[in-house]
Amino acid sequence: MFPIDQYHRANSIEQACHLLAENPGSKLIAGGTDVLIRLREGKSGFGSLVDIHDLDELTGITHTPDGMLQVGSGVTFTRLINFLKSDGLLPALVEGASSIGGPQVRNMATLGGNICNGAPSGDSAAPLLVFDARVTLQSQRGKREVPVEEFYAGPGKVHLEEDEIVTQFSINPESHQNTGSHFYKYAMRKAMDIATIGCAAACKLEDNRIESLRLAYTVAAPVPKRCRVLEEQVIGQPVSRKLIADIASMVLEELSPRNSWRASKDFREHIIRTLADRVVSEAIIRAGGQL
Amino acid sequence: MKQIIQCQLNGKPVELVVDVRQSLLEALRSHGLTGCKEGCGVGECGACTVLIDEVPVDSCITLAIRAEGRVIRTIEGESINGELSPVQQAYVDAGAVQCGFCTPGLVMKTTSYIEGLAQSAGGCCQSGSNGINRDDIRREHAGNLCRCTGYQTVVDAVEKSIQYYSGQK
Numbered sequence A: 001m002f003p004i005d006q007y008h009r010a011n012s013i014e015q016a017c018h019l020l021a022e023n024p025g026s027k028l029i030a031g032g033t034d035v036l037i038r039l040r041e042g043k044s045g046f047g048s049l050v051d052i053h054d055l056d057e058l059t060g061i062t063h064t065p066d067g068m069l070q071v072g073s074g075v076t077f078t079r080l081i082n083f084l085k086s087d088g089l090l091p092a093l094v095e096g097a098s099s100i101g102g103p104q105v106r107n108m109a110t111l112g113g114n115i116c117n118g119a120p121s122g123d124s125a126a127p128l129l130v131f132d133a134r135v136t137l138q139s140q141r142g143k144r145e146v147p148v149e150e151f152y153a154g155p156g157k158v159h160l161e162e163d164e165i166v167t168q169f170s171i172n173p174e175s176h177q178n179t180g181s182h183f184y185k186y187a188m189r190k191a192m193d194i195a196t197i198g199c200a201a202a203c204k205l206e207d208n209r210i211e212s213l214r215l216a217y218t219v220a221a222p223v224p225k226r227c228r229v230l231e232e233q234v235i236g237q238p239v240s241r242k243l244i245a246d247i248a249s250m251v252l253e254e255l256s257p258r259n260s261w262r263a264s265k266d267f268r269e270h271i272i273r274t275l276a277d278r279v280v281s282e283a284i285i286r287a288g289g290q291l
Numbered sequence B: 001m002k003q004i005i006q007c008q009l010n011g012k013p014v015e016l017v018v019d020v021r022q023s024l025l026e027a028l029r030s031h032g033l034t035g036c037k038e039g040c041g042v043g044e045c046g047a048c049t050v051l052i053d054e055v056p057v058d059s060c061i062t063l064a065i066r067a068e069g070r071v072i073r074t075i076e077g078e079s080i081n082g083e084l085s086p087v088q089q090a091y092v093d094a095g096a097v098q099c100g101f102c103t104p105g106l107v108m109k110t111t112s113y114i115e116g117l118a119q120s121a122g123g124c125c126q127s128g129s130n131g132i133n134r135d136d137i138r139r140e141h142a143g144n145l146c147r148c149t150g151y152q153t154v155v156d157a158v159e160k161s162i163q164y165y166s167g168q169k
Helices: A013-022 A035-041 A077-086 A091-098 A103-108 A111-116 A125-130 A228-233 A241-254 A265-286 B024-030 B086-093 B103-120 B134-140 B152-168
Strands: A006-009 A027-029 A048-051 A061-063 A069-072 A134-139 A142-147 A152-154 A165-171 A180-186 A197-206 A209-218 B002-009 B012-019 B049-052 B055-058 B071-073
Touching (some): A013 A134, A061 A077, A077 A103, A091 A180, A111 A165, A180 A265, A197 A265, A209 A228, A209 A241, A209 A265, A241 A265
Antiparallel strands (some): B002 B012, B049 B055, B049 B071
């Protein structure tokens, strides 16, 4: 049995906020694919749970005619993938979501959970960063919205207050329309593995020149990270093999991969450069570019 | 922290006494359904796979109380009056069962996979012509580990399952 001391089931967002405020130190549980494993490991801080699994208010996905996309935090990856695929939306997020765990895990695990977990390796993080996704948080004190990029605070840490719940992710039309995107997860196995490096790119072109390029990595810094300086530098540049080579040679300046038992710093740097080339090239091609 | 929950278990409505702290795997096994196995206990090996409302999940990382009001299928409900389900028969015929520990989980995963294929093909699931290749089968079963077979015979079994299932229709 899991060492759960207190369990509360929330039937609405409002009730979840109330339960969090009433029971300080409580943790939210949605899909449970991370929380139950922490509990099983005997990690402290998870003894009091507020269950928000399958709340109707958190499981909606809307794509408005003007292209605004809103995804509830409790949407499972399987549902997210099916929705995006059927509408031909956000290929990079489809690829990121599809590389999480295995089918059974994706049937339970939620987008909100993957982000709130705060892991530098979260497979949905890099795609959300390149689509400039924003996260909506709610508590009894009110609602607020922050970019996902700023929501990350450090390894395993996000700026989520004890009484707050993530309710939704939003992506603006201009962040994904007329955009080519791609995500690639480099790991030792094809499934059920943690990324050695993850890389997402989203690209808009005009006359085969870069109108905008957004590039983000996981496991390449203490938090999932956008390469902002590089992104500025490539605006307006004509698409060419030379540009791709330049991007690959510049990319490490903003990143700080570390040594771990999974992979050495040197190896991670090699993968980062290699993925800059492959992932940006593919995003450019998907945006209609000629390479 | 006991609770009584109601659900449909292998086609029959049941009441289960569960502890809030229990995993669905623990609840099912203490109810006598020892077909689902605990392999890793952390959702990596798939030996504990059961279907909740036809969706395959790892029962070791699912709270038992989540079964409330749901339709649960485990390996025990798959053979009817001693006759194996098409998927079970396919696993036997393909020689995809060695030590057998992963088999209940794999059979449940394959079952939901081929039933889903049949549904998306409008009730007609034809092997070969529906574009399913061995890579698709491997990707679909990536959440189930098997340390005996090397997976070749498991993939064979899934291909056979598709044939048998469509033949049965």
